[in-house]
Amino acid sequence: MHTLAHLVATVVFAFGVFAVSLYALINVGYLLLHALALLELRDSVRESRWDPPFRKFASPFYPGIGVVVPAYNEAETIAESVQSMLSLNYPELEVVVVNDGSTDRTLEQLIDTFDLESVDAEVPFEVPAEEIHDVYRSTTYEELLVVDKENGGKSDALNAGLWLTEMPLFCAVDADTIIDRDALLSLVRPFLNEPTTAVASGGVIRVANASTIEDGVVKETALPKTGLPGIQVMEYLRAFYSGRLGLNRVNGLILISGAFGLFRTDVVQEIGGYRHDTITEDFDIVVRLHRYLKEHDRTYTVDFVPEPVAWTEVPSKLRVLSRQRRRWFRGMVETIVTHRRMLFNRRYGRVGTVILPFFVAAETVGRLVEGLGYVLLPLAWYFGLLDIEFFLVFVLLTTGFGVFLSWFGVFSEVWSFNRYDSPWQILRLLWYGVLENVGYRQWRAFIAWRGLFEYLRGVDTWGAMERAGFTTEDD
């Protein structure tokens, strides 16, 4: 009995040392990242405020972009989404909609709305995707191409689109995403500034739940009134304005949101397109780009541009959010396991030696350790190993620092593009920043464990996203 108690005490003590060290390491890393993000944001804001005196639309130097839109059972919104994408301000645009074996009227809606006709000729080359039934062209919109194929999932649909677009760049977009009219003009900037090295760029995703959308355009930005979407606004702001901007400063961006990213078509084709056996294809594709280009000693950049914005509806029910986050966690673990050889490997430069290990420590191990801590704490208390005074101060410290990092995202928003322009909304955002660290963060640690168990059990389902629909002026 005495030996068992000693063993428990040793394990709990070792865990405590490990957890505190990991916490310190992660937070110092985040603090550095946030500082880098501020510098990057300052440069981006100054850049975006200078509008050079030339007519962009008359310039022949914007590379063509194929907007690839995978669509599965989107009959309700597909016509409006495609119309919105056809109206994007960009000199040379192609919209490729891939109907991924929808069982509703998605294809019929497209045929009726855009006067589509089936192309008689067979696709003359191999497309690494499920069977393509038909390719349609519009008789009224030159820039629209619709592909109807057997269901194969999002990666499969994206591959069909990126093999069929003729444009040198392609933009992967979710069918339910609203893109700001001028967003592509900004998102393409890295490809204009570094024409020979840029391979990918990502923009900001914002939460559209309470904003007013009319004709595919966000007319009025508003902060969701309910807690769950509100906390996600906070979470997205922190992720984009702190995490990704900071990583961009050191050319270490390893994630571009699947809802809105721009890539060089030939390079993505070169690496074989999107992997079918992953559920977080957006994370995987960027890590693979880093891996492939480093292995081939090619100079390249992957950039984040904070100004162009795409809007998406986030889950407003805990059940749906849990399903989404478990999927994200499973996908993250799966991608890390697949590319584990990159970890601490100097061959992959900064991404291999610093960024990916930090990401694993902070987003994967960190969350699991935090979850484990919530289980071990009562045990430690039971065995009389917990210094209550120390514990309380430590919790205050960790929560306070977490809030500090969350508020950093809010400050960046106010300082830069200030889309939530009312101080009351900012006050609410700050409150969501507190909630994110008290309650929501602990819930995420729990979800991480569930995600890990699902990964170990081999669960690979996406799960349906339930949407309430965007707010319109009529609402």
Add this chain to the structure above:
Amino acid sequence: MIGFVPAVTAFGYSVPQTVVLVFVALVVGLLLAVQFYLTIGLSVYRSVKQTRRDRVESELRGELLDRLFAEDPDWEAWVSDLSSVERDVVESLLDEHLRELDGTEAETLRGLGDALEIPEHAGRRLEAGDEYERLHALTWLTLLRRPGPYLDSSFEPRTPRERASVVTLLEQTDRLADEETGIAILLDGIDAQFTVFGQDTLYRVARRDPAPLLRTASEAYQTWPEPLLGQVLAVCAQLETSVRDGELAWIVAVLETGTEATRAAAADALASFGWRASLRYRSFLERAVNDPSPRVRNAVYGMLASWGDRAALDVLQQALAEETDPSALTAGMTALARRQDHFETDPGVMLGAAWDWSLEHVEYDRLARRAETRKVR
């Protein structure tokens, strides 16, 4: 938190760990308080500023348009009555309208810029500001077509963006001595690539007379960084003009020896200069269509289709019959299909399914374009 050593020892002093933690917690608390007030304070400041602007903007816009179309806008009298917020809003409105309007209206509006003393401010910013200040100043002088403050200043452009802004200002105000000068400002001693604005400026100057650009490039292209060379070649690809054979030798050299990106850009550039005797060598064309990079072959196919003569199309047709890369194949086929009226016999016999695919897409392009033209009418 769990069974820790209760004290931290350093330099012979021992401090209880809880004291250390309390101290750190106090620091974090202080940081939080500062951050909270800073964020809310900034938000209130920006909100108040925006509200003040919104309150007057609609009225000022109406007044500006009324005066713009009046016989005598009398900008000075109007501006002298404006508050600082109103002047700020009027400056924004002026910027917005000057980018949209041309002709007499734009010229009348420029008088408002003078009344707001923008050229004088711009002159001062040129001398004293940082790069962005200088860029904003040059932009204002261009929009207002007032090169004076720049010509009177000692300012020398240093970065590619400043070079482009200066050339745009001089070009838009007819103060550019000649194209040679413009090209020299843009390219002499440059060691970094342009933004798209710089590239567009280079294009606007070279379009008037491509010879200085081709001459400069021919002499200096080997010293340029790869992205800049790519940009200059992309400008050449848009010129579509006749030049002497000798001035193209450097582009041919890049197509044969450059990197993947510059080889592709060189093929695009040669497409715009048309079919010429110096490029007729079959060995040169065979090397070009057999380039190991699909991206380069794609551009070479475009070049051959663009030349459009019998010999070029024959080489293209042969190359496509052996092409294995899907994107190069479709792009080449599409380029060839746009030249279908040049064929006496159906190339489909030789090219197979890919030809039918491209031909049908070219037909749909034409159909949709006709529908769009009808919509516009």
